[in-house]
Amino acid sequence: MPEEAGMQDMVTLKTIAETLNTSNDLSLMLDTVVGKLLELTGLTAGWLFLIDERGEYTCISDYNLPPALMRRDKEPMRVGTCWCVNRFRDGRLQHAVNIINCKRLEDAVEFKWGDTQDITHHATVPLRSGERMLGLLNVAAPGKEHFSDSELALLQAVAYQIGSAMERMRLYRAEQRRADLYARLGDFGAALSLTVNECTETDALPGTVIRMLGKYFDWPFAALVQQTNGTCHIQAIYTNSQMWLDSVVALSEEGRHLMNRIVDHHRSAVLSMEELVEMFGQVKHELNWDQLAWAIGVPISFQAPSEAGLLVVGTGEKSPNLAKADSEVLEALAEHIIAARESLKLADHRRELARLEERNRLARDLHDSVNQMLFSLSLTARGVESMLSDTEPLHPAVEAMQDIRALSQEALKEMRALIMQLRPVGLEAGLLSALQEYGTKQGLQVIVDRKGIRSISRSVEEGLWRIGQEAINNIRKHSGVTSANILLELDEKEAKLTISDQGKGGAKKRKSSNQNSLGLSIMRERAHSLGGRLDVWSSSRKGTTVTAVIPLSLESE
The missing domain is CATH 3.30.565.10 (Histidine kinase-like ATPase, C-terminal domain)
Known part of the structure; x- marks a missing residue:
């Protein structure tokens, strides 16, 4: 009999391993493997919790739950807490254990939520990959109040297989995410370069960048913050598929401290929802925080030491484990923004040089033509005035020549002032x-x-x-x-x-x-x-x- 039990365990592990390799869709894979596990072990119900670094859990898969746990769209599986989740959060759940009197099923009986199908106990098995804890696997059967050591050992082995498969899928998703983000980054960079070539004002860059982030990426929230001379201002925000320019809105004191922390660190940082609300909660626009789970902030280092920028994006992805790919792309985006800003400044400088050159050309032309003619007119009027002044009686045109000479001298002075305005000398001082x-x-x-x-x-x-x-x-x-x-x-x-x-x-x-x-x-x-x-x-x-x-x-x- 022990030999037959051992063979059955081997068949179970083999079947589970084959099932885990049939799909790269996490939810579909877990639904399939939980159902297969129950079928092979003779159990009737099972469910699987994913628990993130913050201790928040999600029932990602379930099979044949009793009606009492299915009420109101499986509300008992989404809210509240229980002994096994608390033990997981405290770090005390390291091996498969028996759980006596399931808290969720106890509540179902106490509050008369429905039929529990005579299920009162379940075994809890931690899901892990190496040292990384991922969640919990719970399995149960009507009237079953205890699991043997061999049953728990089998469940523990299956849990290791599930954890390894989940880690493999996480890495696969992360690589898919990275490839997708870098493809989007290429399109964004090409479009930004074209837009910068057509843009004439540096002040328009924040709105342009945020608008393009909403177009080329799938982040539901994006914002640009600028720090100038110690004051932090929100330049532009993208959320709910809309964009706002809020250059007059200053960050709160908490938001300024968060920004300084990221800027001083010179690297991207993951922000919790609480930190995101602290930074942007004072914005008058109604931001839909419910669609966000966490955010990433990346510093934008400009050449001027008194300036700094911050790019923040928020995502609804529940697990921050995918943040590495987003952080890499965000740091590359920051470099694109810096390069675009410098390109605009160089373009402004080129336009300014062109304007100065045109003013200098016009000043030279005025000096060489109109200014010289006015000077000649003044000398001619003075010569004619001298010639006519020697006649007796005094020629009537003398007074007219005096007026012409005075007017020409005044016009000459005005022309020199105009040339000085066109060609400012000494502004560099x-x-x-x-x-x-x-x-x-x-x-x-x-x-x-x-x-x-x-x-x-x-x-x-x-x-x-x-x-x-x-x-x-x-x-x-x-x-x-x-x-x-x-x-x-x-x-x-x-x-x-x-x-x-x-x-x-x-x-x-x-x-x-x-x-x-x-x-x-x-x-x-x-x-x-x-x-x-x-x-x-x-x-x-x-x-x-x-x-x-x-x-x-x-x-x-």
């Missing part, structure tokens, strides 16, 4: 130095002052330079004074440039009239184009003050 030099060349004494020190982008510096030029021109033309004051104030959030004089005012009149308001309109448009504002204060007794305020909190240097 700093904004205030350039404005002071420009005012000096316009015949003004300019006193400059600065409060605060921080770097500002080229676009902001050039915008303030143009606004300051126009304000200095207005002082020279309309104030009636020969001095001006310029103050540049810098803090973490904004740059404020104030140009004032003690002249006769009149800016409000020019602003309200349809004439002579072009300069103020241009200054206001420049400020608005940088996301800022322009304020003008003018008094006939205290002069005029022009203030340009440009936000810097989201400015990327």
Whole structure:
């Protein structure tokens, strides 16, 4: 008899091994193997729990459950806890054991959930692969209150086979996932390169990246966070197949600490749902957290030391075991984003160089043609004036020549100012130095002052330079004074440039009239184009003050 029992055990193990190799679909394979195991051992019911690293369990397979455990779409198998799951969580369940008075079946009897088919006990067998614990296998039969050592040993051997098969399938799924993600990454990279070539603004990159992540990958949630000068802002979010740009929303204090932790680590990190909610829970949009199980955050290291970025994706995949492939692809995605940003900055630099070259060409053409003709006109008018001044009586055209000479000299001065605006010299020495030099060349004494020190982008510096030029021109033309004051104030959030004089005012009149308001309109448009504002204060007794305020909190240097 022992020899026959041993042969039956061998047949059981052989049949189970063959069954485990028939499919790469985990659920189908487990349903089949549990049914085959019960058939070979003479048991009637069985179920299998997968338990993750956090201790959360899922009934992934069951066979011939009693009606009491089938109620409400198998609710007793999805909620609550029991002795065997608790022992597994505590690390005390290492071998196949007998479980007396199953907690789920006890509840079924107590609360009259239905027929238990006289099942009161079950054997519990841990599923493992090497040192890795995977879950539990429970088997039972009506009236069976005890399992022999040989029965438990057979169940333990079967459990090892199931665990090895599950690990093999996990690795297979991980490789499939990795291959799929890298194929998607190739399509994403090619599309991003084309989009970057057509993109003209660096600020549009976050929205473009998030939109393309939603298109090319299957992550239900994705977000980009930017850290600039110590402030963390959510740039773009993709969720529920929609995208939002939320550049004004700052991370919570907990979210900022989480981001700094990932950025300082310089590697991707798995985030729990609690950490994900801490980071993005303050976003006004309704995010569907129910479809997410965990997330991955990967740092984006830009060249500027004061900047850092974070790419976060969330997934509904229950097991974080597949996170390795996602993390690898996310780190590659971060490199793509960095390269795209640098490409945009280089493209902006090339466009800026092209604009400067065009301005220089135009300045040279004006200097070589119109400027020289105005200078010749001024000399000619002066010569004719001298010739006619020697006649007696005084020739009537003398006064006209004097007017022509004065007008030509004024036009020459205006032309030189225009050439200076087209071809700014000295901006590389700093904004205030350039404005002071420009005012000096316009015949003004300019006193400059600065409060605060921080770097500002080229676009902001050039915008303030143009606004300051126009304000200095207005002082020279309309104030009636020969001095001006310029103050540049810098803090973490904004740059404020104030140009004032003690002249006769009149800016409000020019602003309200349809004439002579072009300069103020241009200054206001420049400020608005940088996301800022322009304020003008003018008094006939205290002069005029022009203030340009440009936000810097989201400015990327």
